[in-house]
Amino acid sequence: MANTFKTDPIEFKPAAAQPAPSSTVGPVAWIKENLFSSIPNSVVTILVILGLLNVVPGVIDWMFISSTWSGASQDACVSDGACWVFIQAWSQQFFYGSYPSDGLWRVNLSLILLFVVIVLSFTLPANIRLKVSVPLFLVLPFVCIAILDGRLVGLDYVNTDFWGGFSLNVLMAAAAIIVAFPFSFLWALGRRSDMPLARSISVVFIEFFRGVPVLALFFMGSVMLPLFFAEGTNVDKLVRVWIVLIFFMSGYMAEVFRGGFQAIPSGQYEAADSIGLGYWQKTLLIILPQVIKVSMPNILATFVMLFKNTVFLLIIGIPEVLQTLLTALSNSNWLGGHAVEGYVFVGVIFWLCCFGMSMLASSIEKKLDTSHRN
């Protein structure tokens, strides 16, 4: 050390740090600290591990080891394990409902279009992102309906009675939230408006659709809505449910947007005023882009709620995925009691989608969080 100082007195080289004591690093120390830090902790750990050992091997055995993966009918399922043949045999119905087999590409195309538009809205260059993706989103539901229905684009006509399965859940939720977007934005603006009438109408609307059980809304859609249309008009059941979902969604989203509006600093409004923008210019060009940005995590959370709620459609008899599962369970060829397999399968699909979206929401939230609290 002394020599180094003589040759190069300016450079200071600290001695290399000592390695941490072996009792505080490595898996053993981690286990000691996190699992066996005290006597009650150790007892809890051991009890939990014993409990898991009791349950987990049985579940794994049922799901993977002694389960049947291939076969043509339920006769193939002779073991005690899960009968995944049931899922396999009904997978087309679970995903596409009773949509004609030669037209499945139309459902796939709709889903791909949805996916492409979502990806575009995140990846386009920032200067044209909103200008391109907003119109794309607004057109999308109607394009998808045209493709699935087929009459407008010269394909075979498929009645909405045949639409169903998990793809219906996805498309229904997406179509509802997209159309609800502009409405909810208007309701949120109305609630913040200085005009007393506009404000009170918005408040009544928002609170009504947030306060009523969604099932009551579906019933209104299937029983009351036909009464509202002029005599002789026959509106498709799916369209009526779509309208209900749009209203329901715009009530919830209006509150999300209201939170977003409140998060925008008043300096933004003042700056827009000072450069002489009118009300709509100010709102659409300055405020709305920022509102969408800050409320993105909450919009996703609301979408997850809507997506889970699409299952409720089964109660009014629309063949979404859970209804299809119930139909499959009561099919005379499959009466072997495959309820658990079915529920696990549908549950896992929903779980993957909802969990993925909530992960996405929290990652966006982290990205947006520029505060340095901690």
Next chain:
Amino acid sequence: MLKQKTTEQIKAATRKTESGSHAFYNNPKYRAAIYQALLIFGLAYFFFTIISNTFDNLEAAGIKSGFGFLSNAAGYDVLMSLIDFSSTDTYLRVFIVGFLNTILVSILGIFFATVLGFIFGVMYFSTNWIVKKISVIYVETFRNIPLLLQILFWYSAVLATLPGPRDSLSLGEAVFLNVRGLFIPKLVGEGGSILVYLALAAAIVGIFVLRSWAKKRQDATGQQFPVFNTSVAMVIGLPFLAALVTGFPFVIDYPALQGFGFRGGITVIPELMALTIALSVYTGAFIAEAVRAGIQAVPHGQTEAARSIGLREGKIMSLIIVPQAMRVIVPLLNSEYQSLVKNSTLAAAIAYPDLFNVFVGTALNQTGQAIETIFMAIVVYFAVNMFISFIMNRFNSNVELVGR
């Protein structure tokens, strides 16, 4: 918001002073009036169309509107009712039966969801890695699976696989669980039992009196009073004393196997069980999230400060952290409870006779009175949720930060 309003007002004011050169339609005041008039006109037209269409449609279908149907005999039986009901009773009674069933499942659901939510929410802060992970797995699993799927799962994949009445699972020959439901003993009071109930009520009132007295005394003198222990002693002791005086005027009615089913005791039908389990597990996951957020919102400095004045760990939680966390938790609990009540309408999927199922479902089908039945049901859900909101707001003002 406030500032933004003032700029609008300044703008309006400046425009006013130089009016004369401006047309009246550029005046924000007139503009607002015109917009609102248009809005009202549009809305009035919309409602007028809807209402006249509805009347036309109802006339065409031959349905007489009004609430007269409520006094007609319902003609169908209800699976479970808390009050006496037979198929000759009126639709109004069906309404009450359904309402009580909704309240029952809501209270059970709220109770168990709160218990589950607080247990798993606090478990997240355990120093034990496994315990913490269990909390995370619980929340993420049950939050992300549709409630309806969970209800059906509990009903037809779990409860339906229970053994039949003859080989039911039993606990000390008093509690039985089988595919027909859960059978628990029932406490039947005889004469003089009224005194015991009165003693219990007196004990509960006494606790509130005691609490406010103890708080006042602590504020004045700094002396603490063991409120919790005294309260427990009062709730158990007073009724026990009353029972001792009146000579235990109770008979326990045990359920017993008779023929193919159980007689006596209280029967909890599997529909109610499935709905309660699913509602509490699902809402419990959301409440656990709320509890976690509430505890995380309390700055760590509070714990350190509490440690530095020598409080024990248990006291830190109950005296310092939880009261502050409650400020965040209570408003969230409010909305979770309200959504639980709304979600209880999913009873329709498994035919639990709640208000929605027996009234909007069956009664609507039989009478065709769509608007009346749905309206009545909606009013009830609004009223219940407003009641919850009222209670929770009262509770919230207790835990709120008081500015001095």
